[in-house]
Amino acid sequence: MAGVRKVKLGSQGFEVSAQGLGCMGMSYLYGKPKPEPDMIKLIQHAVNAGITLLDTSDIYGPETNEILIGKALTGVVREKVQLATKFGFMYESSNHMEVSGDPAYVKHACEASLKRLGVDCIDMYYQHRIDNRVPIEITMGALKELVEEGKIKYVGLSEASASTIRRAHAVHPLTAIQLEWSLWTRDVEEEIIPTCRELGIGIVTYSPLGRGFFSSGPTMVEKLEDGDLRKFLPRFQPENIEHNKIMFERVNEMAAKKGCTPSQLALAWVHHQGNDVVPIPGTTKIENLEQNIKALSVKLTPEDMAELEAIASADSVKGGRYWDGIPTFKDTETPPLSYWKS
Structure with a gap:
């Protein structure tokens, strides 16, 4: 398998593989946690194949995904990988989560993640969701x-x-913004992508395959395990999936002409957005990982991109990304700094 090229994320010299590996689904939200030995083998296979950016969060499990990655990296040269994890969600009880950006919590969360990952330094540390009670500067x-x-x-x-x-970057340089960007999620193109590019901030895209939609098509809903988050997301509901399958069919037809799979075409579209964009597709199968890596070799012409843009127009998708109440970039404004009382 050809090596995975490296790209620079942001303006501080952070170099990563042009495609990362999202590890959430191994432990969290997509049905039962997958067998640990299989996932360790998958992570190690990814690193050996040239995928160096591994993405996790303390909430995945919760906590067990970081522990899994720590185990998988035992014996792996630390400099070969870039570990990205996140803080910001915390369980108030077994079924209620809060978002926190409080400084004491940030420090506590970091120490705990370092311990679970078994490292003395985290390469990329994200605030998972913004706490709109705490000024972002704090x-x-x-x-x-x-x-x-x-x-x-x-x-x-x-x-x-x-x-x-902008406010955060003025306090300390941001190296990357993580966001959902794919053929069926394009609202970030209006303000967030231009802002990142103006400020020299890298872009890391999660769910670049539409949470598996562009891998398996609309029939994937019938095969999801109990407890799989996707069963409850608006886009996968019967009243919306009928409409959304038209997009998949059109992508599938185009992929057949290009000699690749629909998921490779959807991933190649993200890769062709620029060298400042690094998608982190998740998978729990080595064969899918290898298929995803091959998307790096799919070449799209300006005409191909225009055709995909037409397929992925605003009215091509029905249903929101999440149900109401889940925080996204649309509700992340924080109070002014003068609000904070230490």
Whole structure:
């Protein structure tokens, strides 16, 4: 298998594989956790194939995904991988989560992630969701201190608005913004992508395959396990999937002409957005991982891109990304700094 090229994320010198590996589904939200030995083998296979950016979060499990990655990296040369994890969600009880950007919590969460991952420094540390009770400058101040202490190398935000990104970046340089960007999720193109590019911030895209939609098509819903988050997402509901399958069929037809799979075509579209964009498709199967890596070799002409843009127009998708109440970049404004009382 051809090697995976490297790209620079952001303006601080952070170099990663042009495609990463999202590890959430191994432990969390997509049905039962997968067998640990199989997932360790998958992660090690990814690293050996040239995928160096591994993405996790303390909430995945919760906590068990970080432990899994720590085990998988036993014996792996630390410099071969870039570990990205996140903080910001915390369980108040077994069924209720809160978002926190409080400085004391940020420090505590980082220490706990370092221990679970079995490392002394996290390469990329993201705020998973923005706490709209705490000025972003306060949270970023804590992250800046963690950089100065050598506990994290680079700072990122996930699901942050353009104005929040600007405020955060003014405190300490942001290296990457993590967001959902795919053929069926394009609202970030309006403000967030241009803001990242203006400020020299890298873009890491999760769910680039539409949470498996562009891999398996609309029939995937029938095969999902009990407890799989996707069963409850608006886009996968019967009243929307009938409409959304038209997009999949058109992508599938185009992929057949290009000699690739629909998932490779959808992933190639993300790759062709620029060298500042790194998708992190998740998988729990080695064969799917290898198929995803091959998407790096799919070449799209300007005409191909235009055709895909037409297929993925705003009215091509029915249903929101999440149900109401789940925080996204659309509700991440934080109070002004003057609001904070230490």
